[in-house]
Amino acid sequence: MANNVTELEAGARASGTTGGGNVPPIDVHRTPDVAPALSAGDAPDELRALEAGLDVLQSGHTSARRDWGRVLLPLAAVVLLVLAWQLLVSLDLKRRDLVPGPLDVFASLGRLWAEGLVQESVATSLQRGLAGFAVSVAVGTPLGLLLGQVRTLRRALGPLISGLQVLPSVAWVPAAIIWFGLTDATAYFVVLMGAIPSIVNGLVAGIDQVPPQYRSVATVLGASRLELALQVILPAALPGYVAGLKQGWAFSWRSLMAAEIIAVGGTMGYGLGSLLDQGRTLSDMGIVMSAVLIILAVGILVELLVFGPVERRLLQRRGLLAGSTR
Numbered sequence: 001m002a003n004n005v006t007e008l009e010a011g012a013r014a015s016g017t018t019g020g021g022n023v024p025p026i027d028v029h030r031t032p033d034v035a036p037a038l039s040a041g042d043a044p045d046e047l048r049a050l051e052a053g054l055d056v057l058q059s060g061h062t063s064a065r066r067d068w069g070r071v072l073l074p075l076a077a078v079v080l081l082v083l084a085w086q087l088l089v090s091l092d093l094k095r096r097d098l099v100p101g102p103l104d105v106f107a108s109l110g111r112l113w114a115e116g117l118v119q120e121s122v123a124t125s126l127q128r129g130l131a132g133f134a135v136s137v138a139v140g141t142p143l144g145l146l147l148g149q150v151r152t153l154r155r156a157l158g159p160l161i162s163g164l165q166v167l168p169s170v171a172w173v174p175a176a177i178i179w180f181g182l183t184d185a186t187a188y189f190v191v192l193m194g195a196i197p198s199i200v201n202g203l204v205a206g207i208d209q210v211p212p213q214y215r216s217v218a219t220v221l222g223a224s225r226l227e228l229a230l231q232v233i234l235p236a237a238l239p240g241y242v243a244g245l246k247q248g249w250a251f252s253w254r255s256l257m258a259a260e261i262i263a264v265g266g267t268m269g270y271g272l273g274s275l276l277d278q279g280r281t282l283s284d285m286g287i288v289m290s291a292v293l294i295i296l297a298v299g300i301l302v303e304l305l306v307f308g309p310v311e312r313r314l315l316q317r318r319g320l321l322a323g324s325t326r
Contacts, residue, residue: 074300074304082102085101085102086101086102089101089102097285098285099285100285100286100289104286105286105289105290105293107286108284108286108287108289108290109286109290109293109294112275112287112290117270117275118275118290118294120270121270121271121272121274121275121291121294122272122294122298124269124270124271124272125256125257125260125271125272125273125298126298128184128187128188128191128256128271129191129249129252129253129256131188132187132188132191132192132195132252132256133191133195133248133249133252135188135192136191136192136195136196136199136248136252137195137199137245137248139192139196140195140196140197140198140199140200140203140244140248141199141203141241143196143200144199144200144201144202144203144204144207144241144244145203145207145229145233145234147161147200147204148203148204148206148207148208148233148237149207149225149229149233154204158204161197161200161201162197162201164193164196164197165197165198165201165251169190169193169194169251169254169255169258170190170255170258170259170262172189172190172193172194172255173186173190173258173259173262173263174262176189176190176259176263177262177263181266182263182264182265182266182267182268183266183267183268184267184268184269186259186263186268187256187259187260187263187268187271190255190256190258190259191252191255191256191259192252193255194248194251194252194254194255195248195249195251195252195255196248197251198244198247198248198250198251199244199245199247199248200244201244202240202241202242202243202244202245202247202248203237203240203241203244204240205240205243205244206236206237206238206239206240206241206243206244207233207237207240208240209237209239209240210232210233210236210237211236214232214233214236215228215232215233218231218232238314239314239318242307242310242311242314245307246303246307246311249302249307250299253295253298253299253302256271256273257272257273257276257295258273259273260272260273260274260276260277261273261274261276261277264277272291272294272295272298275287275290275291275294276288276291276292279291
């Protein structure tokens with residue numbers, strides 16, 4: 001125990017010196033209750049019980065109500081939108097073939113399902129979107145860590161990354177068709193160019209919000225640059241990183257739809273963008289609205305099943321869920 005106390009005191013003095021502040025040394029002799037608490041065998045169990053109790057106090061008494069709200073409120077919003085849609089159609093402001101009603105669109109959606117076009121288009125687009133997004137994460141994460149840690153690299157590439165994020169991904173479609181032809185490579189390239197800048201900028205923004213004391217303490221404890229990046233900086237930057245991932249997925253999904261609408265034919269396969277283009281070619285608003293609803297449904301499901309739970313868990317672990325509207 002004496003050795004551990006000595007190491008704690010030395011670490012506190014070193015971190016205070018490194019950070020530039022006058023941090024007084026820890027005197028464990030003034031706190032006689034610390035040593036027995038640390039040496040007790042059941043201390044970790046007590047700490048875990050205390051943490052669980054705090055979590056219950058923060059969100060446990062409202063979890064059931066919020067869980068029901070996450071299901072019922074979106075359903076109520078969808079019902080209201082459908083009713084407003086039907087009311088607008090019933091006013092006969094436009095011809096029914098130009099502005100179809102909900103029943104017309106659902107009938108068209110059922111016909112497309114019976115023909116197997118819905119299943120094929122969703123499977124093709126999801127496979128492209130998920131694969132392209134996974135590659136984007138694999139490329140954007142180390143690049144974001146480098147830009148967040150190396151000042152020269154950030155000053156050189158930071159403006160370029162921000163410019164690529166602002167550039168509409170659809171602008172890459174003509175170039176991708178010329179380079180790769182009407183193949184899946186065109187779709188993947190557009191997805192990468194849409195997702196990587198958002199992931200990089202989100203991670204860099206999260207790194208900027210990491211307190212400098214974390215780096216100082218990790219350096220004093222002997223962490224290498226790789227350990228500092230992976231075990232200290234990246235976990236501390238998770239809120240910004242998750243926000244970047246969420247935005248990256250949104251950009252990649254939008255980019256993929258644009259690529260599939262423009263690049264039709266060849267070996268591209270039949271995706272949701274192809275379904276949209278088919279509705280445009282046939283002047284069939286039922287098919288067009290069906291494709292739009294499917295694209296919207298996929299985006300909502302990814303938010304509810306993936307990013308929403310991850311963000312709530314992150315807020316809960318940091319004690320921020322009680323004041324959040326999630």
